[in-house]
Amino acid sequence: MKKYGVMQLIGCLALLLAGCSDNKPKVIPVNTMKKVVWDMMKADELFARERLKDSTMQKKREDIRLYEQVFSIHHITREQFYHSYRYYEAHPVQLKELLDSVESLSTKEQQQLSKKRAIP
Secondary structure: OHHHHHHHHHHHHHHHHHHHOOOOOOOOOHHHHHHHHHHHHHHHHHHHHHHHHOOOHHHHOHHHHHHHHHHHHOOOOHHHHHHHHHHHHHOHHHHHHHHHHHHHHHHHHHHHHHHHHHOO
16 A cells, blocks of 8 residues: 555656646757857848848748748747847856857858858
């Protein structure tokens, strides 16, 4: 009878812990997040350039469509991105790691583009 009581207690605790867990999206790892942030930055640049050519783009909110494309490419939701972004903002050490990773990715991409341009 005592063994049954312990098993019942363990079962109740497991259910309690499962019920207390939050359903918030998990934080996107730095290696994935850096690619998403870099693509978001490129989407912003594209939007800024296009807006200079067509002033009606601002009314269309084309930037939101571009962001949604980035989320789709990386198989994440808007909620996952912003949850993760807020996490990184609240954790300066991880944010620095993320930003350094984005900068490194940018440098690497620029070097690859330079090499392609240099080839005759």
